[in-house]
Amino acid sequence: MIDRRSEEYKKRSGDRMARRYRADRRFRLYGQAALVFGALALCILMVSIFSSGYTAFFRTQVALDVELDPDVLGVAAAEQEHLSLEQADYYTVVNRAIYNAIPGELERSDRKLAKGLISNGASVELREMVLENPALVGRTVKVNFTASSDLDQLHKGNVPRDVEEGLRRINDKQLAWYDRWVQEGRVSSTFNWNFFTSGDSRNPEMAGIGGAITGSIFTLLCFVLSFPVGVAAAVYLEEFAPKNKWTDMIEVNINNLAAVPSIIFGLLGLAILLNVFNMPRGTPVVGGMVLALMTLPTIIIACRASLKAVPPSIRQGALAMGASPMQVTLHHVLPLALPGTLTGTIIGLSQALGETAPLLMIGMVAFIVDIPGGVTDPSAVLPVQIYLWAESAERGFVEKTSAAIMIILAFLVTMNLFAIYLRQRFERRW
Amino acid sequence: MENQDKVKQMNGSGVKPGLAAEPTMRAQGKSEKVRDVAPADHRTPKAKSRGVNVYYGAKQALFSIDLDIFENEVTALIGPSGCGKSTFLRCLNRMNDVIDICRVEGKIEIDGDDIYSSGLDVVQLRERVGMVFQKPNPFPKSIYDNIAYGPRIHGLAEGKADMDEIVETSLTKAGLWNEVKERLHDPGTGLSGGQQQRLCIARAISVSPEVILMDEPCSALDPIATAHIEDLMFELKENYTIVIVTHSMQQAARVSQRTGFFHLGELVEVGKTEQIFQNPVDQRTQDYITGRFG
Ligand SMILES: Nc1ncnc2c1ncn2[C@@H]1O[C@H](COP(=O)(O)OP(=O)(O)OP(=O)(O)O)[C@@H](O)[C@H]1O
Numbered sequence: 268m269i270d271r272r273s274e275e276y277k278k279r280s281g282d283r284m285a286r287r288y289r290a291d292r293r294f295r296l297y298g299q300a301a302l303v304f305g306a307l308a309l310c311i312l313m314v315s316i317f318s319s320g321y322t323a324f325f326r327t328q329v330a331l332d333v334e335l336d337p338d339v340l341g342v343a344a345a346e347q348e349h350l351s352l353e354q355a356d357y358y359t360v361v362n363r364a365i366y367n368a369i370p371g372e373l374e375r376s377d378r379k380l381a382k383g384l385i386s387n388g389a390s391v392e393l394r395e396m397v398l399e400n401p402a403l404v405g406r407t408v409k410v411n412f413t414a415s416s417d418l419d420q421l422h423k424g425n426v427p428r429d430v431e432e433g434l435r436r437i438n439d440k441q442l443a444w445y446d447r448w449v450q451e452g453r454v455s456s457t458f459n460w461n462f463f464t465s466g467d468s469r470n471p472e473m474a475g476i477g478g479a480i481t482g483s484i485f486t487l488l489c490f491v492l493s494f495p496v497g498v499a500a501a502v503y504l505e506e507f508a509p510k511n512k513w514t515d516m517i518e519v520n521i522n523n524l525a526a527v528p529s530i531i532f533g534l535l536g537l538a539i540l541l542n543v544f545n546m547p548r549g550t551p552v553v554g555g556m557v558l559a560l561m562t563l564p565t566i567i568i569a570c571r572a573s574l575k576a577v578p579p580s581i582r583q584g585a586l587a588m589g590a591s592p593m594q595v596t597l598h599h600v601l602p603l604a605l606p607g608t609l610t611g612t613i614i615g616l617s618q619a620l621g622e623t624a625p626l627l628m629i630g631m632v633a634f635i636v637d638i639p640g641g642v643t644d645p646s647a648v649l650p651v652q653i654y655l656w657a658e659s660a661e662r663g664f665v666e667k668t669s670a671a672i673m674i675i676l677a678f679l680v681t682m683n684l685f686a687i688y689l690r691q692r693f694e695r696r697w
Numbered sequence: 698m699e700n701q702d703k704v705k706q707m708n709g710s711g712v713k714p715g716l717a718a719e720p721t722m723r724a725q726g727k728s729e730k731v732r733d734v735a736p737a738d739h740r741t742p743k744a745k746s747r748g749v750n751v752y753y754g755a756k757q758a759l760f761s762i763d764l765d766i767f768e769n770e771v772t773a774l775i776g777p778s779g780c781g782k783s784t785f786l787r788c789l790n791r792m793n794d795v796i797d798i799c800r801v802e803g804k805i806e807i808d809g810d811d812i813y814s815s816g817l818d819v820v821q822l823r824e825r826v827g828m829v830f831q832k833p834n835p836f837p838k839s840i841y842d843n844i845a846y847g848p849r850i851h852g853l854a855e856g857k858a859d860m861d862e863i864v865e866t867s868l869t870k871a872g873l874w875n876e877v878k879e880r881l882h883d884p885g886t887g888l889s890g891g892q893q894q895r896l897c898i899a900r901a902i903s904v905s906p907e908v909i910l911m912d913e914p915c916s917a918l919d920p921i922a923t924a925h926i927e928d929l930m931f932e933l934k935e936n937y938t939i940v941i942v943t944h945s946m947q948q949a950a951r952v953s954q955r956t957g958f959f960h961l962g963e964l965v966e967v968g969k970t971e972q973i974f975q976n977p978v979d980q981r982t983q984d985y986i987t988g989r990f991g
């Protein structure tokens with residue numbers, strides 16, 4: 268018999284209680300520490316990506332006075348004005364504008380240096396402007412040209428200017444011109460819409476993520492294929508298939524498939540889709556199919572789990588009302604399982620959105636300038652674009668890489684929020 | 698009226714031990730079947746089972762059940778847990794079909810149609826034989842859609858107006874109309890337990906079945922809701938044939954006209970409710986209704 272009144276007992280139980288409280292506190296502390304660690308890691312990641320990437324959303328431009336002399340453009344004598352405007356010599360016009368912005372006569376070598384301050388794409392910019400408004404020909408207009416990547420980085424302060432000349436990509440002479448332009452108010456910074464609308468480029472200042480975004484969207488469109496297939500497989504396995512050795516084996520294999528490294532799916536796509544069926548290399552249709560195959564197990568597992576969660580009493584109720592097995596599934600079980608399935612699919616979708624390895628295998632790693640117009644056009648996708656830019660040596664691509672990461676993260680967060688919304692909005696509790 | 702009197706009489710103690718203590722016939726051997734003991738019953742049964750054996754895998758759950766169920770009556774099935782009442786009930790609308798390991802032998806006829814014959818469509822059978830479960834299981838849809846579901850899939854309504862009428866009459870018959878008529882489009886799962894169970898009854902009668910099976914319909918309900926549903930059964934039996942499984946002897950005595958007692962997969966005894974409760978033939982029945990085991 269325990270004497271609960273004895274001092275001995277009180278002391279022992281007091282000690283035990285104190286120990287238990289301490290253990291409780293420690294346990295909570297471990298959890299909090301883990302949480303803080305995770306949050307900290309996330310913060311550091313975010314801050315480093317954001318701080319090195321946000322400048323990519325801005326573009327440095329230099330305002331130059333362009334003399335659109337028809338003689339220099341080579342369009343003066345032309346009869347079909349429009350055609351010749353398309354082929355006119357904008358390059359020379361832009362170059363002259365650059366030289367004119369610098370006081371004094373320029374040596375041949377100086378000219379080269381001067382040209383290095385303005386983007387190679389400047390003549391294209393001018394061409395588009397003139398084509399849009401042919402009346403400009405013959406006038407002198409002030410045009411904002413995109414600065415070259417070197418000037419851009421200097422202006423944004425991404426590269427130091429107070430180091431030895433040899434360590435800079437911009438030499439002292441160029442630096443002096445730049446300072447002068449700043450004083451004259453020629454240099455300005457605007458939001459970089461181009462970044463969202465244009466495709467990849469060898470010139471960092473012209474490179475955009477538009478092509479990759481379009482490619483990713485097309486790829487995910489093809490990926491949607493896996494939704495009906497996954498749901499059909501899950502419904503059959505869960506609701507109709509007999510429980511025997513075969514279905515057990517299929518189940519085990521589906522679970523295994525979910526763990527297969529993604530690059531193997533890429534190899535499969537290469538071997539079957541490209542080599543056997545001769546589908547076009549590096550296109551969203553192939554990429555989408557490979558990703559669909561890869562995420563199929565995820566979708567099947569999610570769908571089966573939500574089918575399992577539908578209480579059997581609902582099925583029995585419907586069956587007892589005289590519903591056929593198909594009606595039970597379509598009218599009652601599947602609608603209840605759909606939110607969970609959709610959540611799983613969106614998670615699969617975001618997994619697919621970030622997948623790189625299998626896409627490299629099917630050739631989606633090419634340098635592509637054009638924005639894809641359809642699912643059979645070769646294209647880049649966001650993660651591959653990040654991979655490509657991260658490999659480039661130019662300083663200008665560093666910020667582009669981070670910006671692309673920000674964009675892909677934004678997509679992922681949006682998709683996951685949507686999944687959470689779906690779950691909260693449509694999930695039923697019994 | 699006669700029934701009402703009987704119910705009143707049964708209400709108090711449920712069982713009269715004095716009467717039960719002197720059986721009119723001898724306790725019988727286990728293997729011998731007790732057929733319907735009421736000699737007055739020369740009616741044709743609505744449903745009849747002959748030699749029904751049910752197996753779950755290798756295990757036999759029911760042994761050669763012969764039971765008649767008559768029209769416009771409540772037949773109660775009682776017996777200790779695990780004796781096969783639910784199993785027998787599920788045979789009547791072939792809900793056992795969905796259990797892979799379940800196998801049914803023997804013959805069950807409803808209005809002379811063998812319900813296990815290959816020519817019979819199970820969907821049509823379930824239209825004729827409705828079921829209410831132990832736990833209320835309304836569909837997670839609106840009250841209206843809960844009721845409309847059956848008529849819709851069986852094509853019983855000609856249009857919206859027709860459907861509205863079916864919904865209203867079903868809910869009225871189930872005694873729920875006045876409580877829910879203002880909120881027909883609210884989810885059925887938002888009702889109280891007793892209301893949900895009446896919703897399930899309304900759902901079952903929406904397709905105008907001939908037989909309604911109820912598996913412990915009140916076991917999840919409080920006494921007031923239970924009384925509600927018992928009243929309901931009283932009215933429903935005018936138009937339907939009802940088979941109810943219950944663990945409450947009082948309930949069986951109150952609502953049923955005939956009672957069958959199951960024990961270890963056998964139908965030990967079946968007959969008029971009064972006779973089963975007051976004058977059981979078999980010793981096991983007597984032990985059970987006097988609460989000596991089970
Ligand atoms: N799905 C099943 N699989 C295997 N055995 C089953 C199954 N359903 C019932 N049984 C067995 O059949 C026997 C009868 O079960 P049943 O559910 O008919 O009993 P019951 O009389 O309804 O009991 P209770 O009053 O507890 O509901 C029991 O021994 C049970 O273990």
Ligand SMILES: [Mg+2]
Binds near residue numbers: 783784912942
């Ligand atoms: Mg039961």
